[in-house]
Amino acid sequence: AQSVTQLDSHVSVSEGTPVLLRCNYSSSYSPSLFWYVQHPNKGLQLLLKYTSAATLVKGINGFEAEFKKSETSFHLTKPSAHMSDAAEYFCVVTSGYSSASKIIFGSGTRLSIRP
Amino acid sequence: NAGVTQTPKFRVLKTGQSMTLLCAQDMNHEYMYWYRQDPGMGLRLIHYSVGEGTTAKGEVPDGYNVSRLKKQNFLLGLESAAPSQTSVYFCASRPRDRVWNEQFFGPGTRLTVL
Numbered sequence: 638a639q640s641v642t643q644l645d646s647h648v649s650v651s652e653g654t655p656v657l658l659r660c661n662y663s664s665s666y667s668p669s670l671f672w673y674v675q676h677p678n679k680g681l682q683l684l685l686k687y688t689s690a691a692t693l694v695k696g697i698n699g700f701e702a703e704f705k706k707s708e709t710s711f712h713l714t715k716p717s718a719h720m721s722d723a724a725e726y727f728c729v730v731t732s733g734y735s736s737a738s739k740i741i742f743g744s745g746t747r748l749s750i751r752p
Numbered sequence: 753n754a755g756v757t758q759t760p761k762f763r764v765l766k767t768g769q770s771m772t773l774l775c776a777q778d779m780n781h782e783y784m785y786w787y788r789q790d791p792g793m794g795l796r797l798i799h800y801s802v803g804e805g806t807t808a809k810g811e812v813p814d815g816y817n818v819s820r821l822k823k824q825n826f827l828l829g830l831e832s833a834a835p836s837q838t839s840v841y842f843c844a845s846r847p848r849d850r851v852w853n854e855q856f857f858g859p860g861t862r863l864t865v866l
Binding site for chain 2: 646669671673678679680681682683686688689727731740742743744745
């Protein structure tokens with residue numbers, strides 16, 4: 638069985654300060670992990686993905702995430718928040734075996750940026 | 753290359769009415785998905801398809817039907833709309849299954865059922 642938990646439903650940071658969005662996963666097999674961003678009234682856009690090639694993954698817009706197997710975590714970080722980062726962020730895990738339906742979404746974290 | 757498109761963008765229905773949402777992708781992806789998004793619940797899978805002519809149920813299929821007559825199109829139907837189906841609906845597509853393949857999402861359809 639697999640699952641994903643986003644530990645914070647809402648995170649608020651000041652512009653220019655670091656961002657940390659937390660994600661823990663559970664998977665019976667070697668997982669692939671993704672972070673998507675959804676800006677207001679828009680579809681989801683891929684930020685980055687982990688595919689076992691490297692544990693530190695760099696994505697678009699200065700975001701990165703580190704896969705930590707021992708902690709079953711895939712937290713999303715950014716050194717300095719920008720107003721345009723305000724959005725909803727989803728952590729996603731897929732099964733280690735082929736299955737079109739085994740894509741599990743977290744419940745999302747809303748990121749707010751204070752001026 | 754338009755990616756994934758959805759029609760319509762907005763719709764208001766009365767209880768009991770029917771409608772069809774259209775999803776189209778031009779990336780030649782084998783897999784297509786329909787999700788609904790409700791506040792605080794992330795995305796929930798309604799139905800999915802692994803190829804032309806095949807569909808399967810997801811997590812919340814009741815009240816919905818789908819068809820995939822052409823590889824590039826995936827239709828979601830509501831035969832008798834209910835207020836509980838008020839939601840934002842997203843379509844996604846994905847290349848033939850490799851666990852590291854990401855999904856590509858459409859812009860969404862906002863449906864209100866009165």
